[in-house]
Amino acid sequence: MVKTDRDILTTTEAAKLLGVSVRTAQLLIEGGTVRSWKTPGGHRRVYRADIEALIEGPAIDPNLPSANVIGGSDEVTYSDAGGAFPIAPNESQRLAALDRSGLLDTPPEEAFDRLTWLAAQTLDAPISLMAMLTPTRQWFKSRLGLDLVETPRSWAFCNHTILQQGVFWVEDLSADPRFAANPAVAGDEGFRFYAGAPILDREGFAMGTLCVIDNRPRTLNERETRTLSALAALGSTEVRLRGTERQLREALRRD
Known part of the structure; x- marks a missing residue:
């Protein structure tokens, strides 16, 4: 599938989506937490899907018997x-x-x-x-x-x-x-x-x-x-x- 401009984010756009400062987003991206690349002009870019995956966290199947038990009446x-x-x-x-x-x-x-x-x-x-x-x-x-x-x-x-x-x-x-x-x-x-x-x-x-x-x-x-x-x-x-x-x-x- 061909990636469009909407699928690719600048560091500033990634920071806004994550709800963090641009500096924090830079640390996450440059530290390798999120895959990125540089444009010919030297600007970093990331995929929107990778940022959204960070926000969502690891996928957990709630039907798994081993999934985390949440507090409540059973606590x-x-x-x-x-x-x-x-x-x-x-x-x-x-x-x-x-x-x-x-x-x-x-x-x-x-x-x-x-x-x-x-x-x-x-x-x-x-x-x-x-x-x-x-x-x-x-x-x-x-x-x-x-x-x-x-x-x-x-x-x-x-x-x-x-x-x-x-x-x-x-x-x-x-x-x-x-x-x-x-x-x-x-x-x-x-x-x-x-x-x-x-x-x-x-x-x-x-x-x-x-x-x-x-x-x-x-x-x-x-x-x-x-x-x-x-x-x-x-x-x-x-x-x-x-x-x-x-x-x-x-x-x-x-x-």
């Missing part, structure tokens, strides 16, 4: 030494998928560090994290603005994020009864604002989240919500690519 609560937190009925399947991902306790990677940096910059947040949730820990695959490598699972605001699709955010954590007593809110850290979006594997299981945190109450506007959702979709794509690469390596070893 249950689990408690550990640090407190209580909600989990989905298929938590054991999610944890098995997380173990298969091979991401836990691995060194930092540029692809994920780039996402947390972009999230912090575009949402003007002092803290940005890619958090993975084990049975007992919230472990940070990538972190910006926070010295902690991990926290108890019960501290994780992301427990609520992985129970839903899309962006979950809380304007003032200290005013929300679900989080007011959380040590990260009531203690020295003094967290006030949280916003996160799930990072999903190819089967729809939430490996973790991409999130931002602030020490002051605030809100998210539509552009910021779309930005966080798009960046989390990029994180999902990276997770899926690693899964494909691991399967290929295993297949080669068997051969």
Whole structure:
């Protein structure tokens, strides 16, 4: 099929479609997240379909029995030494998928560090994290603005994020009864604002989240919500690519 001018976007047009700044779009494109090419005049171009795919995120079949279970009447609560937190009925399947991902306790990677940096910059947040949730820990695959490598699972605001699709955010954590007593809110850290979006594997299981945190109450506007959702979709794509690469390596070893 012959591509028309409507199928091809400039960096500025891509930024507008994504709802991010032109600088952020440049970083995504030049970093190789989106395939691109240069015109004879030296201007970058991308396909509209690739940008729209970023916005939509990974395709998940809702009819798959392994697809992410969303919170609601089926949601249950689990408690550990640090407190209580909600989990989905298929938590054991999610944890098995997380173990298969091979991401836990691995060194930092540029692809994920780039996402947390972009999230912090575009949402003007002092803290940005890619958090993975084990049975007992919230472990940070990538972190910006926070010295902690991990926290108890019960501290994780992301427990609520992985129970839903899309962006979950809380304007003032200290005013929300679900989080007011959380040590990260009531203690020295003094967290006030949280916003996160799930990072999903190819089967729809939430490996973790991409999130931002602030020490002051605030809100998210539509552009910021779309930005966080798009960046989390990029994180999902990276997770899926690693899964494909691991399967290929295993297949080669068997051969």
